[in-house]
Amino acid sequence: MSKLVSAFLIGGVFGLGITVSGMINPAKVLNFFDLAGTWDPSLIFVMGGGLAIAFAGYRLVFRRRKAPVFETAFALPTKRAIDAELVGGAAVFGIGWGIAGFCPGGAIPALGLGYSATPIFVAAVIAGIIVARFARARLAQPAAT
Amino acid sequence: MTDSTPFQSLLGGALIGLSAVLLMALHGRIAGMTGILTGVIPPLASEWLWRAAFLAGAVVAPLLYQAIGGHIAFSVPVPTLALVGGGFLVGIGVHFGGGCPSGHGICGMARLSPPSIIAVATFMMTAFATVFLVRHVIGG
Numbered sequence: 034m035s036k037l038v039s040a041f042l043i044g045g046v047f048g049l050g051i052t053v054s055g056m057i058n059p060a061k062v063l064n065f066f067d068l069a070g071t072w073d074p075s076l077i078f079v080m081g082g083g084l085a086i087a088f089a090g091y092r093l094v095f096r097r098r099k100a101p102v103f104e105t106a107f108a109l110p111t112k113r114a115i116d117a118e119l120v121g122g123a124a125v126f127g128i129g130w131g132i133a134g135f136c137p138g139g140a141i142p143a144l145g146l147g148y149s150a151t152p153i154f155v156a157a158v159i160a161g162i163i164v165a166r167f168a169r170a171r172l173a174q175p176a177a178t
Numbered sequence: 179m180t181d182s183t184p185f186q187s188l189l190g191g192a193l194i195g196l197s198a199v200l201l202m203a204l205h206g207r208i209a210g211m212t213g214i215l216t217g218v219i220p221p222l223a224s225e226w227l228w229r230a231a232f233l234a235g236a237v238v239a240p241l242l243y244q245a246i247g248g249h250i251a252f253s254v255p256v257p258t259l260a261l262v263g264g265g266f267l268v269g270i271g272v273h274f275g276g277g278c279p280s281g282h283g284i285c286g287m288a289r290l291s292p293p294s295i296i297a298v299a300t301f302m303m304t305a306f307a308t309v310f311l312v313r314h315v316i317g318g
Binding site for chain 1: 179180181182183184185186187188189190191192193194195196197198199200201202203204205206207208209211212215216219227228229231232233234235236237238239240241242243248250251252253254255256258260261262263264265266267268269270271272273274275276278279280282283284285286287288289291292293296297298300301302303304305306307308309310312313314
């Protein structure tokens with residue numbers, strides 16, 4: 034139970050950060066990418082503030098603790114290759130981000146604001162993830178000949 | 179136009195970083211929205227409950243911020259078709275790319291993970307190029 038309350042509160046800190054930083058606002062995100070037009074540099078500060086705290090904080094956590102409070106071990110992503118899948122996926126993500134102005138971390142907190150654009154975007158993201166899962170499962174199976 | 183908000187953005191960024199540190203210290207997990215969201219899409223990840231709680235907290239936070247008098251600037255300057263098409267590409271991209279700005283951009287870069295640094299450089303470049311194309315080539 035305390036584990037769920039903790040995750041809820043940490044999600045709350047994330048959502049508050051997305052809100053205060055302006056990442057919740059697609060107009061602001063798109064203006065960051067519009068160097069040749071209405072450029073808004075704010076997202077550099079979001080990245081700077083987030084990286085500074087995460088960089089220092091992660092080091093502190095890994096030095097002080099052998100395991101997280103609620104689990105027996107840290108679940109760190111396994112080292113993955115820098116391959117066409119990673120680069121191609123990131124490239125496609127950036128195109129979608131530039132078209133819509135939303136990313137997953139910006140859109141989820143915006144769901145509660147009551148604008149119809151947000152659930153439309155989130156539904157499209159979920160559809161994309163489901164299609165990608167299916168495509169990967171198909172690709173992973175050797176063709177039956 | 180949106181006004182540049184260096185102070186609020188730095189503070190908000192620091193809160194995003196803090197949530198990443200807390201999720202690692204308490205749950206041992208990466209605070210990447212892609213992974214957390216994917217875990218609650220059926221077939222559910224075995225550890226889906228904490229992810230659902232995190233998502234609920236993220237949705238509630240802006241409402242609390244408004245309830246205590248905070249103003250949230252929000253506008254979507256693109257048509258619905260762009261939300262659908264862009265969203266679908268975002269879903270495909272984060273699945274194969276293994277993350278989004280929160281996971282690769284904050285958590286991965288903070289761990290100096292080479293794949294995350296490559297992913298961030300790649301999606302920033304294509305996002306800049308896409309907005310330039312949409313606003314100044316196609317729309318210009």
